[in-house]
Amino acid sequence: MTTNKQKGWKEIPKGGLILEAGNSEKYETGSWRSLRPVRDEKKCTNCLICWVYCPDSSIIVKDGKIKEIDYDHCKGCGICAAECPVNAITMVDESEFRNEKTEKGGKK
Amino acid sequence: MSKNTVAITGNDAAAYAIKQINPDVMAAYPITPQTALVQKFSEYVADGLVKTEFVTVESEHSAMSACVGAAAAGGRVMTATAANGLALMFEIVYIAASSKLPIVMPVVNRALSGPINIHCDHSDSMAARDSGWIQLYSENAQEAYDNTIQAIRIAENMKVRLPVMVMFDGFITSHGIEMVDFLDDEVVQNFVGDYQPNNPLLDPEKPLTYGPLDLYDYYFEHKRQQAEDIKNSKPIILDVAREFEKISGRPYGLFESYQLEDAETAIVALSSTAGTAKEVVDEMRAKGKRVGLLKPRVFRPFPYQEIAKALSHLKAVAILDRSDSFGAFGGPLFTEIRSAMMEFGKIPENIDIIYGLGGRDINEQDIEGVYNQLDAIAKSGKVKERIQYLGVRE
Numbered sequence: 198m199t200t201n202k203q204k205g206w207k208e209i210p211k212g213g214l215i216l217e218a219g220n221s222e223k224y225e226t227g228s229w230r231s232l233r234p235v236r237d238e239k240k241c242t243n244c245l246i247c248w249v250y251c252p253d254s255s256i257i258v259k260d261g262k263i264k265e266i267d268y269d270h271c272k273g274c275g276i277c278a279a280e281c282p283v284n285a286i287t288m289v290d291e292s293e294f295r296n297e298k299t300e301k302g303g304k305k
Numbered sequence: 306m307s308k309n310t311v312a313i314t315g316n317d318a319a320a321y322a323i324k325q326i327n328p329d330v331m332a333a334y335p336i337t338p339q340t341a342l343v344q345k346f347s348e349y350v351a352d353g354l355v356k357t358e359f360v361t362v363e364s365e366h367s368a369m370s371a372c373v374g375a376a377a378a379g380g381r382v383m384t385a386t387a388a389n390g391l392a393l394m395f396e397i398v399y400i401a402a403s404s405k406l407p408i409v410m411p412v413v414n415r416a417l418s419g420p421i422n423i424h425c426d427h428s429d430s431m432a433a434r435d436s437g438w439i440q441l442y443s444e445n446a447q448e449a450y451d452n453t454i455q456a457i458r459i460a461e462n463m464k465v466r467l468p469v470m471v472m473f474d475g476f477i478t479s480h481g482i483e484m485v486d487f488l489d490d491e492v493v494q495n496f497v498g499d500y501q502p503n504n505p506l507l508d509p510e511k512p513l514t515y516g517p518l519d520l521y522d523y524y525f526e527h528k529r530q531q532a533e534d535i536k537n538s539k540p541i542i543l544d545v546a547r548e549f550e551k552i553s554g555r556p557y558g559l560f561e562s563y564q565l566e567d568a569e570t571a572i573v574a575l576s577s578t579a580g581t582a583k584e585v586v587d588e589m590r591a592k593g594k595r596v597g598l599l600k601p602r603v604f605r606p607f608p609y610q611e612i613a614k615a616l617s618h619l620k621a622v623a624i625l626d627r628s629d630s631f632g633a634f635g636g637p638l639f640t641e642i643r644s645a646m647m648e649f650g651k652i653p654e655n656i657d658i659i660y661g662l663g664g665r666d667i668n669e670q671d672i673e674g675v676y677n678q679l680d681a682i683a684k685s686g687k688v689k690e691r692i693q694y695l696g697v698r699e
Contacts, residue, residue, distance in 0.1 A: 203522060206529040209523065209526055209527070211466070211530055212405035213404065213516065214515060216513045217513075218513070
């Protein structure tokens with residue numbers, strides 16, 4: 198989809214170059230997700246194995262504990278759920294969240 | 306004849322231009338009929354006459370990949386190829402143009418396989434006409450030398466920043482020995498100047514990315530930029546030609562008109578065939594025939610307005626194509642020019658002559674026959690056969 202917010206051909210760097218380092222964070226790949234990882238805080242032991250395995254750095258950790266899952270970038274691959282040793286993460290169909298806003302306003 | 310006039314092959318003339326340009330990187334793989342060019346240049350490298358990093362690669366795909374990497378890193382980069390070599394590097398040829406990397410590459414025109422053939426036609430570079438590269442065609446060794454030097458300035462102009470192919474005819478020009486007037490090393494060095502990198506990868510103060518994924522949301526905008534940039538290269542090509550004339554005394558334009566202004570009929574032909582046609586024009590003019598020639602030099606960007614205007618006064622024109630576009634309505638040069646002529650009210654009668662595939666000779670009698678046919682068309686106003694194959698056995 199193209200939107201009016203996107204820049205025209207005269208406004209963007211030539212040759213497809215990205216002139217700004219680290220700007221892939223602005224690309225919200227969370228919209229690709231069809232299954233959402235949902236963490237059960239009661240079961241979670243904060244072993245951080247999901248943080249190690251997540252290929253999109255979407256497990257947000259603060260002070261040695263899982264703070265949240267970054268749904269703006271999580272693509273829903275399910276590796277965290279598969280690796281969790283205590284089955285604290287469940288993959289839930291995104292349609293279940295159709296009428297709900299995510300914590301960070303991430304796309305569904 | 307100046308002190309710098311030498312008898313030399315087209316390949317050696319192009320290699321000498323590259324020596325004088327002294328690029329940072331040359332990555333090339335040998336392929337007939339370009340082999341002698343790269344071999345000669347590798348001698349200059351081995352003898353320490355250039356500072357160039359010569360990268361010996363295992364294929365043309367790697368040659369162009371190395372060129373893209375080196376140019377993105379921030380170097381002045383060259384290579385050379387022909388025919389199947391160009392076909393093998395095709396994927397990266399497009400990437401070089403779309404990444405706006407000013408690589409300069411002589412292409413020694415040779416027939417594409419198959420069946421396998423090593424002799425001249427233009428099927429290789431014509432296949433690359435939509436790749437986004439600027440294309441310059443050279444009639445002889447002198448023009449191969451001159452165009453290679455000018456190509457550096459065109460490619461590297463900050464308003465252009467596009468790669469340039471410099472074509473000359475395989476064996477006919479690449480291996481034939483001709484008189485070539487070389488410029489002095491300092492003159493060429495001053496003309497090309499120091500390389501000015503644009504967005505070099507090897508700048509730790511300014512990290513950036515070349516070649517990211519570019520999907521439906523921005524790819525089209527980048528293609529639109531390419532269309533504009535190559536269109537805008539036309540005045541730059543003419544500026545560079547004017548400057549080059551000052552140092553060489555040799556004028557260049559978008560195309561060359563030969564006895565065209567008062568001609569009734571004319572031929573359009575690229576590269577070495579134009580040289581043969583000039584002889585025929587001279588002979589026929591001596592007999593009072595008003596015949597002329599137009600030799601395109603710049604095929605991309607195609608100077609459609611200028612060429613159409615230059616042909617508009619003719620009664621009939623034959624466009625000679627040294628490559629076919631199978632299933633199309635004529636060869637690549639014909640389809641471009643016939644379409645361009647629609648820009649003007651009066652369209653001369655026109656035919657397409659596909660000739661010389663796989664190195665089949667075209668001689669003066671062949672060309673005289675084309676002019677005679679044009680004369681008949683001009684008188685009768687009738688074209689029996691629009692697309693013709695000249696010199697093929699029935």
